[in-house]
Amino acid sequence: MATIRDIAKKANVAVSTVSYVLNNRKKVKPETKERIMQVIEELNYQPRSVARSLKTKKTLTIGIMLPDICNLFFTETTRGIEDVANKYGYNVILCNTDKDSKKEKEYLNTLYSKDIDGIIFIGTCRNHHIIKNKQDTPIVFINSKVGDNICSVLVDDIKGGYTATKYLLERRKSEVTLLTGPLSRSSFFERMTGYLNALKSEGIEYNELLVHQCDVSFQGGYDIIRTIYDEGSGIKSIFAASDVIALGAVRALIEKGVRVPEDVSVVGYDDISIAGMFIPSLTTIHQPKYWMGEKAAELLIKRIEDRSLKSEHIVLEPKLIVREST
Amino acid sequence: MATIRDIAKKANVAVSTVSYVLNNRKKVKPETKERIMQVIEELNYQPRSVARSLKTKKTLTIGIMLPDICNLFFTETTRGIEDVANKYGYNVILCNTDKDSKKEKEYLNTLYSKDIDGIIFIGTCRNHHIIKNKQDTPIVFINSKVGDNICSVLVDDIKGGYTATKYLLERRKSEVTLLTGPLSRSSFFERMTGYLNALKSEGIEYNELLVHQCDVSFQGGYDIIRTIYDEGSGIKSIFAASDVIALGAVRALIEKGVRVPEDVSVVGYDDISIAGMFIPSLTTIHQPKYWMGEKAAELLIKRIEDRSLKSEHIVLEPKLIVREST
DNA sequence: CTGAAAGCGCTTACAG
DNA sequence: CTGAAAGCGCTTACAG
DSSP, rough: OOOOHHHHHTTTTOHHHHHHHHHSSSSSOOOHHHHHHHHHHHHHHOOOHHHHHHHHHHOSSSEEEEOOOOOOHHHHHHHHHHHHHHHHOEEEEEEOOOOOOOOOOOHHHHHHHHSSEEEEEESSOSGGGGTTTTTOOOOOEEEEETTTTTTTEEEEEEHHHHHHHHHHHHHHHHEEEEEOOOSSSSHHHHHHHHHHHHHHHOOOOOOOOGEEEEOOOOHHHHHHHHHHHHHTTTOOOEEEESHOOOHHHHHHHTTTTTTTTOOOEEEEEEOOOGGGTTSSSSSEOOOOHHHHHHHHHHHHHHHHOOOOOOEEEEEEOOOEOOOTTT | OOOOOHHHHHHTHHHHHHHHTTTTTTOOHHHHHHHHHHHHHHOOOOHHHHHHHHOOOSSSSSEEEEEEEEEEEEHHHHHHHHHHHTTTTOOOEEEOOOOHHHHHHHHHHHHHTEEEEEEEESOOOOOGGTTOOOOOOOOEEEOOOOOOOEEEEEEOOOHOOOEEEEEEHHHOSOOOOOSOTTSHHHHHHHHHHHHHHHHHHTTOOOOOGGEEOOOOOOOHHHHHHHHHHTTOOOOOOOOESSSHHHHHHHHHHHHHHTTTTTTTEEEEEEEOOOGGGGSSSOOEEOOOOHHHHHHHHHHHHHHOOOOTTOOOEEEEOEEEEEEETT
């Protein structure tokens, strides 16, 4: 591997001059520059980032912390982040935390020890004692708000939960079963808040028997419906706070001989890519996942490159997409 | 930020001694060690990886190159890679190449300039001029074989294509429509080879009108079916070389009033997570995606840590999972 | 068992 | 416009 010294020697200049050319930080005489460029080409020279980083303390790398890349919501968001990062010359380190705070802590330490320039958190829990007391690495949260002084990109989940529930109530005027993920995640907590608001606005009493927590997965939705039916309860309509839960639920309903939407209407949340292809296709609250990733990466990189920027909070309006399941 | 010198000074030892403790490379007197540890704790010291990397040329980071993390096949595999990487103390840089060879080249250069310790390629194209002439960074391919001297983890796609097609032929004794992704990707090429072999074994003439290339996505499968029907052709049974294509196709068939499986049987490939939940659930060729990721990461890391290891090729048997769509 | 010193490959004031 | 030199924060022979 050629180093900057090899280039300097061969081009008959000082290493500093080569460095100036590389980063075009100073005016270099055109001939000199050309000569250097040629040698660089010739020796197929590429600067080693670590050496540069040691000096500059910048690594052009950002971290993404999320529970599990396999969750379809996170996947698209990650893609959005990566695309923007790439555009600005950054790379992305992926960290699957499984919402395990030990893992989260370890990853965080590694990321810091690797001098990453910033971090994006998606779908993490509400208590972020972790990010306290850390240096001033820029941070952006997607889908959770942890404080005014930390950037966030989110959809108004309270409104989303409200919209979904209201829609069901207006169509059926009947009880709505809520299938939700862990309420410790702020997005689920808020969707439930929206659910409660909608009930209140219709003058309907909250019935806690209608609220079921389950794993945020196809299987989670599937299992919970089977459990409910096995217990002899029935269901009039469902608001599932996540599409994967919703689709698992639909499957279980149909296996039970329940027709969707004729017997039970189902509304999901997220609008994952399969939602429109499923049979029946799923009415759901759309989240601009890719866009949120892009936005978060832009916020982050702006703050990496200009530390004086204040934090921003981007809140999107949720959008109901009506399809066959209602 | 505390440095190793701060620790040394405060603990009244030389930096080298601190380094020895950090990496426990030499015997250090227990008391000295304890004293150092304490100071490290006290100052909340964490070594900077870049400095270490500059010297050791190791970064404990590997790269994953894949077309698009949103493709459900890649997602799970990536998760498998990341889990194993994490277990061994490595981080993972994610690169979405969109099969664009320019992007691929750029990413590759960045990865090399960042001194990553190894690379895993998933689902890339067949011509890998790119990886020639590069230094000796360990590399593993998932789902494509590029040469005896480069590790690979793959499912026997020829056999998979054969199994799927044979299964359809035996049940219906009739023509099988093949929906495939770009044949430039070796996995699709091989699945088609398997398809051809199955035809031959049943003494059926190959009919190129039955083979359709489409985008590897729900929409791709959906669109191609609509096109076929709009052209007035019919379909007896389908082997889709990817589950996403298959599911899009099923949706389009049902919209056309075609019943699955009564009128048309459909077999997919991959066994993505939604396959079992879809209505009808999808008969498909199972690929142990997570497992392949794990295996690839293990192969890679073993080679990073012991450069003398020869390349290995792991080939798995494909497994047909029969569900409702046939 | 411990320390002094060189060096990894860059960047960046500073001097000219 | 160009160069000599210090320094980023570690590791690692080498000497004792």
